[in-house]
Amino acid sequence: MSSTTHALNQPTHHILSVLVQNRPGVLARVSSLFARRGYNIFSLAVAPTEDPMLSRITIVVDVESSPLEQIVKQLFKLVDVVKISELDPRRSVERELLMATVRVPAEDRGQVVELTNIFEGKILAVGVEAITVSLDGSPDKLDDFEELLRGYGIVELQRTGRVALPKLDKEARLKAVKHGKAS
Amino acid sequence: MTQKITGAQALIRALELENVDTIFGLPGGCILPAYDPLLDSPIRHILVRHEQGAGHMAEGYAHVTGRPGVAMVTSGPAATNMVTPLCDAYMDSIPMVCITGQVPTSAIGTDAFQECDTVGITRSVTKHNELIMSADDVPLMVRQAFHIATTGRPGPVLLDVPKDVLQNSMNWHWPSDEEVLDSLPGYKPVTKGHPRMIKEAARMILDAKQPILYAGGGILKARAADALRELAELIDTPVVTTLMARGAFPDDHPLCLGMPGMHGNATAITAMQKSDLLITLGARFDDRITGKVATFAPDAKIIHVDIDPAEQGKVRRPDVPIVGDCRLVIEEIIKAIKDLLNGGEKQQDISQWKSRVSGWREQFPLYYPANEPGEALKPQYCLEQLRDGAPEGTILCSGVGQHQMWSSQYWKFNEPYTWVNSGGLGTMGFSVPAAIGAKVGRPDRTVWAVDGDGCFQMTAQELVTASVERIPIKVAILNNSYLGMVRQWQEMFYEERYSEVYLSPELPDFVKWAESMGCIGIRVESPEEVQPAIEKANSIDDRSVVVEFRVDAGEKVFPMVPAGFSNDDVLLHPDQNGRREFLR
Ligand SMILES: Cc1ncc(C[n+]2csc(CCOP(=O)(O)OP(=O)(O)O)c2C)c(N)n1
Numbered sequence A: 001m002s003s004t005t006h007a008l009n010q011p012t013h014h015i016l017s018v019l020v021q022n023r024p025g026v027l028a029r030v031s032s033l034f035a036r037r038g039y040n041i042f043s044l045a046v047a048p049t050e051d052p053m054l055s056r057i058t059i060v061v062d063v064e065s066s067p068l069e070q071i072v073k074q075l076f077k078l079v080d081v082v083k084i085s086e087l088d089p090r091r092s093v094e095r096e097l098l099m100a101t102v103r104v105p106a107e108d109r110g111q112v113v114e115l116t117n118i119f120e121g122k123i124l125a126v127g128v129e130a131i132t133v134s135l136d137g138s139p140d141k142l143d144d145f146e147e148l149l150r151g152y153g154i155v156e157l158q159r160t161g162r163v164a165l166p167k168l169d170k171e172a173r174l175k176a177v178k179h180g181k182a183s
Numbered sequence B: 001m002t003q004k005i006t007g008a009q010a011l012i013r014a015l016e017l018e019n020v021d022t023i024f025g026l027p028g029g030c031i032l033p034a035y036d037p038l039l040d041s042p043i044r045h046i047l048v049r050h051e052q053g054a055g056h057m058a059e060g061y062a063h064v065t066g067r068p069g070v071a072m073v074t075s076g077p078a079a080t081n082m083v084t085p086l087c088d089a090y091m092d093s094i095p096m097v098c099i100t101g102q103v104p105t106s107a108i109g110t111d112a113f114q115e116c117d118t119v120g121i122t123r124s125v126t127k128h129n130e131l132i133m134s135a136d137d138v139p140l141m142v143r144q145a146f147h148i149a150t151t152g153r154p155g156p157v158l159l160d161v162p163k164d165v166l167q168n169s170m171n172w173h174w175p176s177d178e179e180v181l182d183s184l185p186g187y188k189p190v191t192k193g194h195p196r197m198i199k200e201a202a203r204m205i206l207d208a209k210q211p212i213l214y215a216g217g218g219i220l221k222a223r224a225a226d227a228l229r230e231l232a233e234l235i236d237t238p239v240v241t242t243l244m245a246r247g248a249f250p251d252d253h254p255l256c257l258g259m260p261g262m263h264g265n266a267t268a269i270t271a272m273q274k275s276d277l278l279i280t281l282g283a284r285f286d287d288r289i290t291g292k293v294a295t296f297a298p299d300a301k302i303i304h305v306d307i308d309p310a311e312q313g314k315v316r317r318p319d320v321p322i323v324g325d326c327r328l329v330i331e332e333i334i335k336a337i338k339d340l341l342n343g344g345e346k347q348q349d350i351s352q353w354k355s356r357v358s359g360w361r362e363q364f365p366l367y368y369p370a371n372e373p374g375e376a377l378k379p380q381y382c383l384e385q386l387r388d389g390a391p392e393g394t395i396l397c398s399g400v401g402q403h404q405m406w407s408s409q410y411w412k413f414n415e416p417y418t419w420v421n422s423g424g425l426g427t428m429g430f431s432v433p434a435a436i437g438a439k440v441g442r443p444d445r446t447v448w449a450v451d452g453d454g455c456f457q458m459t460a461q462e463l464v465t466a467s468v469e470r471i472p473i474k475v476a477i478l479n480n481s482y483l484g485m486v487r488q489w490q491e492m493f494y495e496e497r498y499s500e501v502y503l504s505p506e507l508p509d510f511v512k513w514a515e516s517m518g519c520i521g522i523r524v525e526s527p528e529e530v531q532p533a534i535e536k537a538n539s540i541d542d543r544s545v546v547v548e549f550r551v552d553a554g555e556k557v558f559p560m561v562p563a564g565f566s567n568d569d570v571l572l573h574p575d576q577n578g579r580r581e582f583l584r
């Protein structure tokens, strides 16, 4: 499992934030391009942006940096792709959502609830023999949480794949403070 | 004022407004509505015998005119028949617009009769494709298709049109250029090269001691042949023209070294290998050019001009990458060089390099052993005779195999857009339909198709199209009774173990077949018959002619850089091998 320091020193993954026209088939175009050029997608998340004409696809790829340049250029050739930014994992904030149903007898349920509270997760549903919890946060934090839940017996687990935005640099942060919300 | 018409009428009107003069196609259920307004249109429709033929005809047309070729076919099997030409056009950057019928929108996804996921199937073999879901979208989609197919790196675009979209009525509106551009926020090809990179390229060119101009098919796409010539003459630097660039620089120009690559000539291959600067113009370091990449032109710096940023650094990292249109960039480079020269800078003396190159040319001309009386006819001899007998301005098309390589080697291409072949995909069956398309595009020119006996049998039926539509072409079949190129590999790399490459010397009877398709058929078996047959073929203008040359099955294409070999280890014709040491 990747520790935080490992992730910091050796980014083994790349995050591509791809702004696309919100049109039918655009996801298929993007994902089949990866398949066609022999790249593996580690995770992928799509959602509309503030502009209803555009969607943002956040793709996490495991690759060396030089072939990444090629896939980025190929991606950019897709007519529906408007903008691509590569987010350096060290300079971006990444978030992901995890939901899990864990099998626990009623007497042990308290341990899972406690664990969830420590991680600042949520209890979504409680049954006689099982409990469903959710957690959003950095992928590393989700990894840790998942590992701990495993000890109880995960019945079902779903992760969204990460979304990411660049970290605001010092100047931008200060500006944001000075001028309030960006207009 | 808007006017209600059907989606089909809008489609045909849009094609007219895009200045389409010819559509190659074949109708069927789902595309039927589009064929009705076609009856009232000035656009010529050429009815093919197989949809693959329509696609290659559109390619041949585009090759020689520079205008996008247009093909129109129905859904399902017709669309799948179109996959090969689309891929061919994609690999060779041929502008093409293909329209396919589709089942009605309500039936999409139900496995309806002749439904297939055309957009899904063709996604990776088109520059772009679209399923049109509303008749109102037809004009904009057509405009987008032509814009995308013809700008940037050209390529095929497919529009899939459901039957009800063709039938429904719509409000006609012809979008302005601005509307088209605004509708494509993610499509902005860069055409002007970066000024700093251009300056750097100019300086590097003047500093080079052993420069070579490496010209690819992009020169032709960018209509940059004149610019290339001006640059070559300005810096007095030899030019190699890749398989896709034959004709981009005249073969009879003293600076022209001809074709490099797997079956290039020894001089072109070696000059690239030994150069200290490859001025790469619209070429993409294809594996058939580089041989083993790790040992390709090891001492060369690279200037790489290409309109497609993804080609920069894909195979070989350039020292000076320039993204832009070849013509515009070359013109800027010329200007930058002249500025430096006017400012008192001098170009390196490259006379030693040039004399070394001339030495190779003298030592290693293209070579085949001459026909001895009574021996089987040499295919290279047939090509030389075809070349020498060809009327001025003849366009040459070819299939894929040995005959293709000999065509490229032995023809003299002195004019751009006179060579039509399938380079990237290597599609057997390309030549006959491509030649028909070329003749439609340039009816004023003689069009010869050099084909193999194997290739010809894949698409020969289009000669019926040629006869019925009165499109007279000439076909030279180099019949060696073999899938010759594959036979050559088996001879050389599989210890002469011939597996499934022997066709038949007698079957089919090409002359009778030609006659049955409305063509004149001529058979040539001995060297004496070659010239008269070619003369006769050239004298016939009112119908297509097929000349079958029965040629030596054992002849191999040389030189050869076998796949995975270094260009340093090019195999020469055995008779030239004694002089190998001169290749330094
Ligand atoms: C559609 C297709 N199938 C197979 C091949 C592989 N192939 C390349 S050259 C060749 C032989 C072509 O034979 P022929 O047309 O007789 O030409 P020759 O090499 O004998 O001149 C084959 C089978 C191909 N290029 N295209």
Ligand SMILES: [Mg+2]
Residues within 6 Å of the ligand: B452, B453, B454, B478, B479, B480, B481, B482, B483, B484
């Ligand atoms: Mg053959």
